[in-house]
Amino acid sequence: MSKAILQIENLSLSYNGFMAVNKVTLNVAHKTIHSVIGPNGAGKTSLFHCLTGVRRPTSGRVLFDGKEITHQPAHRRTCTGLARSFQITSLFQNLSVQENLRLASQGRDGDRALVFWRSIAGRREHMEMADSIMERLGLTQKANIAAGDLSHGQQRILEVGMALCGKPKLLLLDEPTAGMGVEDIPVMTRLIADLGKDYSIMLIEHNMGIVMSISDTITVMSQGEILVEGTPAAVRTDERVREAYLGEAA
Amino acid sequence: MLYIFQILNGLGLGMIYFLISVGLTIIFGLLNFVNFAHGAFFMVGGYLCYSLVALTGSFWISLLIGPLIVAFLAWVSEKTLFHRIYHLPHTFHILVTVGIALILQESAIIIWGPIGKNIAVPQELQGVVTLWSFAYPVYRLFLIAFTIVIGMILWFLLERTRFGALVRAGSESAEMVSLLGVNIHRLFAQTFALGVGLAGLAGILSAPIRGVHPFMGVEVLGIAFVVVVIGGMGSFIGALMGGLMVGLVQSVMSTVWPEGASLMIYGAMAAVILLRPYGLFGRA
Amino acid sequence: MAGPFVLPGGSNLAVAATLVLLPLILPSPTLATEILIFAMAALACNLLLGYGGLLSFGQGMFFGAGAYLAAIAMIHAKVGLLVALLTALCSGALIAALVGALAIRRTGIYFVMLTLAFNQTAYFIAYTLDGWTGGDNGLLDVPRPPLALFGHIFSDLGSPTAYYVFVAVVFLIIFMASGRIIASPFGSTLIAIRENEARADAVGYNTRHFKIVAFAISGAITSLSGALYAMLLNFAPLENIQMSESILIMTVIGGAGSLLGSLLGAGSWVIISDILADIWPRWQILMGGALILVVLFLRGGIWGGIESLLKRCLNKKER
Incomplete structure (x- = not known):
């Protein structure tokens, strides 16, 4: 073993x-x-x-x-x-599903995300990660909807997806x-x-x-x-x- | 001997600060509302004192009616405006009350002019008494005695009456009190009026000593928050002790290094927030 | 607070056009310069409030510090224009990072009170150090050196128009940089922290570091605007430090969370004060009222209102 x-x-x-x-x-x-x-x-x-x-x-x-x-x-x-999900839904309510996942993926950069002179587009992998997780969660249709506007069940699923973004x-x-x-x-x-x-x-x-x-x-x-x-x-x-x-x- | 003089002055000033701060702290405690217009209501109290004395010729009438008018103004603004924003984050409380403070301050300038006014000490309280070996103004002694009585009445109101019990219970959990069948909206409005009325009373009491001017609200608001933060948000004893401490420091330092007093009290506030976030007398 | 809104074609173009039009519409280039200087300060305030959710009463301290330090550098060290501005920029960043690092140790009302306490302390320090700051009288005879680089003089900036052009270029750079900052990994994380700090922490961000950097950037821009203001007036008044409230009000009225809003907020503040100052000196009462109305009914400020109007028009066309 x-x-x-x-x-x-x-x-x-x-x-x-x-x-x-x-x-x-x-x-x-x-x-x-x-x-x-x-x-x-x-x-x-x-x-x-x-x-x-x-x-x-x-x-x-x-x-x-x-x-x-x-x-x-x-x-x-x-x-x-080591990634976790929350028992009580804790999302970026006013941001889109895609942005929620992208931010979660970007979290792996830690303090390297402090770069304020680069564009988000410079870190393609986070966007790709967000897209692939959305695919897996079946939320691709909802990419541009604010997290707070999802149904309760979908929010719980997104919650799990947030944890997945940290690889x-x-x-x-x-x-x-x-x-x-x-x-x-x-x-x-x-x-x-x-x-x-x-x-x-x-x-x-x-x-x-x-x-x-x-x-x-x-x-x-x-x-x-x-x-x-x-x-x-x-x-x-x-x-x-x-x-x-x-x-x-x- | 000079120091006894300064300490008595500091005691009077401290009690004024206590009256202002206790209102601020009760409102924060029960309503969880941050009132940046508190100082402006203090200023309105001072100007009402000026006008009422000019109108009636009696300081005593202004002392009686003035706080009621300020409390009524507060009650109206609570009913029409403030109760709508209780549920919003503190940032929004601050912005809205800053707006109200600005409106009150500019209105005072429109009504009473940009230059300050002096208010005569009431005839009955003019003159000085000889204490030990120096002369002390009667009015200042009256001020200390009167505010102590007010403080005691307030303590009785908050600790020994049904209203006080509700305010204290509501500070723990407003939801609980409303579940008990109490009209929480009325309780909030009453508490707001009481707290702001106390600021108005402080404005009237200090008017014969320091005069009134349109920007006194801003000055005193800073001090009131220092007192409340040092004493602990929501604490009656904290407001009393904090008020006296700040009053004494200002008074004693005024002869030595007046700007140093301000530096000290704001420094003390920063230190308290960083080291003892719930204040010297607050509960966690 | 409205989310980021992307104008088709870029808001940078719209701003550039405004910068060209401003001195043509307004009665004097000085007034236009003043608008841009306060717009920069509001922009910096907006980075903290609109994007980071941090209500700071310390902006006046950064503004005042920029004015004093640039002036002192020019008067005592005889430095040129660009070095003076760079001094303001760097020291502003440093001061703000320090103040921010202390203030963000607490949240909510205690955070706000800390920024206020530091601002008041700065006021009394500036008052006490009257040998350097001029105390209550303010620092007089602040020079406005010519724009020179490596000994080559581009302009003496003596005329109001020349100075306006210089400030407009600085403003455009700051505006574009701010747009860039918001669209950066840092900016998007700052918005995330505003939305839900616990969540931001859980996905791996050390939120304190982000807030401190936000303070440093905001402080740098605010100090820069303070320095430009001192050069405009040839004077650095003590009251600069008490500008926190005005800067906040401009930001909120214009629209917290939108960079164009800051330009609109500062513009309406300066123009209204200029028009009404002589007729009705109590114009600030309008600002108090506008502030309340914005918080109650128009959370996106003036820009938010324009934005929703534009959207409604566009939707009608599509149908």
Whole structure:
């Protein structure tokens, strides 16, 4: 087995003594879809924040592509190939779909984008990247529409596309279907499954249906700790998972 | 002895600054509204004092009616204009109130002329009293006592009445208060009128000491923001302490190096924003 | 705030035509020069406010600094015109970068108050250093050296018309450069930061660096305009530093987020003040009213209004 793209070692995060994440060790393998699920308050979002750099973990390490990133600030992680989507849609609302994606692609330049004497046209690759992502998302028709004028489902898809523009080695998706209508969910599911062929994906998700159908590996969290890890089939039949979820379902 | 004189002066000046700033801070706290026209209303108060004294011959009538007129003006402008822009970012509050301040300032010049006016100290309060070994103007002592009483009434209003409870609760979450079935629009308008009325009152009280001129609003607006920022946006105690601090610094420095006072207070404001973003008495 | 609007054929041509027409329409070339100088200051303010979403009350400080530093360089170091302007440009960029770096550590109202605090501090510093600045009286006898390069004199700039031509050329360069800046990776990122700073951060931009550079560019242009103003008046008044509010109002009325708007805003400000100054000295009341109306009803300013009218006409033709 090749070395994992993301290695989480003994990661803990506590808020005033409350252990939101408790000694979690987890590896995401190359070009797989690895989902993290669990009932509310299981620590999924806290774990996610440690990975994106929003929160500093209390202890433990995060290795990305073999390099330690535990204390790197958020914008630097993006440059190294770790891209994220937001649970709450966060787009440049008044700018066109194409410009949203172009800006996201240009973000890889970091401070090199400070050039104020060059024209945008000088960096063709960002425009091409935007066009190819639009193609993949099925948003080419909407290229010149302001992001804020898209339907909710399309905005969620664009949100994922923004993360793709960073040519990520790993995609962190935080509840991509949050707040989506029933009719939009299959579109998103298909998109993520499709992306799984080319990218390594870590998916934080509440919706069991999606997770079971597209994941290669599933980690179930409960009360800040890892409960079970395995293939969808194994997780589906696991007693402990059923118990953890039954508590919530009741 | 000179220093006691300056400290008393600073106390009076500080209480004036407190009255202006507490209005600004209440409005910011409850309405989340940045009022760059606050100083202009202070100036209007000063000119109303001049006109009312000229009209009625009595400072006391102007002290009674003046703040009410300013508060009414504020209430009208809140009802017709300001309430429309609460939902916009602070940038827009600033631009619109800068516009209002400009209109008020130019209107004052149209009505009262570009040159400042002096207002006589009311007869009952003329003269000096001998404190220890020096003479101190009676009016300034009255000013200190009167503003302390106003401050206490205000504290009572904000801490011990239903209105005050609503204002404080609304500062935490305006949405919550409106869910309790309170008419939030009325509460906002009342608070705005109260806050601006206090600036008007400060304008009237300071008129017999410093006179009035069209550009006093701009000067005092800067100071009021310094006080509010140093004390902490939305904090009553902060406005009091900040006002007194700025007043004392200005008064004591005025004999030594007047420009230094301004440098110091603006420098202090920058330092507070950078080092203690919520002010010395504000909550995070 | 309106988005970038591209005139077919380029707004540069429209501006160039305006620059030729201005002195022909207006009663004096001095008035036209004044318009262009304030238009430059408004343009710089616009880069911060209209494109970066940064409301700065520090523009007067940059304007004043440019006037003083160019004048001091000419009076004490006896430098020529171009060196004096370059001094203003560079020191303006430096001062603005410093002020910006401190101010952007906070956001919203605290950011605005910081710019205001620095501006007031600059005012009192200039007031105190009266040996250099002339204090309350302003700095008198500011020279206007001839336009010379490597010992070759092109023009002595003595006549108002000659000076107008020089300022017009500088303005055209600044205008075209600003257009370029907005269409650059930097400019597009600045707009992105205005739209959604958290998102800009998440896609990989260090937003602080972009804001600081925006300040530096804005400060450089504002200082340059301040220096040109001092040479126009042969005088650098202390009140220059209190110009922040006027510059802001010109920018917003003309149209925050459009470069042509800044020219329109400065133009209407200067022309109205010139026409009304003698008849009705309280003309600024109109500006206060216009500012409120623009914020409430015409967010794109005068240019935004013209733009939507043009669009409506074009649409009718198509039908």
